[in-house]
Amino acid sequence: MDRTLRVAVIGDRDPAFPPHQATDGALAHAAAYLGVGVDVRWLDTRPLESDLAEVRAADVLWCAPGSPYRSLRGALEALRYGRQHDVPTLGTCGGCQHMIIEYARHELGYEDAQHAEYDPYASTLFVSSLACSLVGKTMPVTLSPGSRVAGCYGRTEAEERYYCDFGLDPARQRTLHDGGFSVTGVDAGGEARVLEIPGHPYYVATLFVPQARSRPDAPHPLVVGLLRAAL
Incomplete structure (x- = not known):
């Protein structure tokens, strides 16, 4: 290995939380695949x-499941940096939801713009x-x-696992899509499950948890795509 990527995972780690364990595993699987x-x-x-030094030093950002985070503002500041400075960024489950709030604000x-998990009575709910x-x-x-995610999968259909009770409010879906955070993956009812920013090196949000389906002999294509974008 002649290259090591520095990955900053935004989220308050809980070693007992399966999606956090899976996040570490998925990164290892994708890294081994790419050498x-x-x-x-x-x-x-x-x-x-107040301190984004670790975010600025990172080659890759991943906003992990596990919300509500201890600091909504801290998560949004890190995501804003990644979006504005072209850092390859993936947000899964709670991470997806916070990418939505950051973009809306x-x-x-x-x-x-608010997340119902923090304030269910907010007047401007983008995540409900x-x-x-x-x-x-x-x-x-x-x-x-033609989307980035379809390119990563090499197809336009996938099956994925979820851990969430919250998602993009359907009433805000068109606003977000037309505003540049494109909805590029939907469920059977047409509700957003994947979003991405066209033109960004890699800024992808998934309501599902792709890391849950990653294996050493079958790294998840979205995680491989994340690291490949940094390379």
Whole structure:
């Protein structure tokens, strides 16, 4: 290995939480596939409110499941940096939800955009409770032809596992898509499950948890795509 990628994982790590264990594993699987090393550093969200040194030093950002985070603001500051400075970034489950809030606040101008897990009574909810919990479910996703995610998979259909009770509010889906955070993966009902920013080296948000399906002999294509973008 002649290259080691520094990966900053945004999220308050819980060693007992399966998606956090799977995140470390998926990065190792993808790195081995690409023949590179990974230096993985989990970043607590509270310090990120005022200190982004570890984020600035990273080649890759991954906003992990496990919300609500200790600091919403810290997570959003890190994501904003990755989006504005072309750092390859993946957000899964809670990470996806926070990428939505960050974009709504700082790109679309909805300064009071909120996540129902933090404030269910907020007037401008961009992330709301799902009609039905998806925790533990594996469901099909349809990907937009020509999108980055479809390119990573090499197809336009996938099955993925979920751990979430919250997602993009359907009433805000068109606003976000038309505003540049494109919805490129949907469920059977047409609700957003994948978003990406065209033109960014890699800025992908998935409501599902791709790391849950990664294996040493079959690294997940979205994680491989994340590291490949940094290379």
